[in-house]
Amino acid sequence: MNFKKQTPSKPEPKTPSFHAYVVSEVKGEGQKGYWTKIGAFFAHEDGDGGTLVLEAVPLTGRIVLRAPKADA
Incomplete structure (x- = not known):
């Protein structure tokens, strides 16, 4: 019998629903x-x-x- 170790394939990375930004106020x-x-x-x-x-x-x-734009 051949017991070759199976390695699971990684799923494709998901596209983010939103990008996160920190907004610093300017005086x-x-x-x-x-x-x-x-x-x-x-x-x-x-x-x-x-x-x-x-x-x-x-x-x-x-x-x-914010939702990502197509060009980002």
């Missing part, structure tokens, strides 16, 4: 904040939530989730 009237991409949100297949993967430390400001 001064009429100025926009700085948006820095810090991670991504991956929706669960059952539609009842997802996983937020963050890739930045420290986090200051507010976190915003």
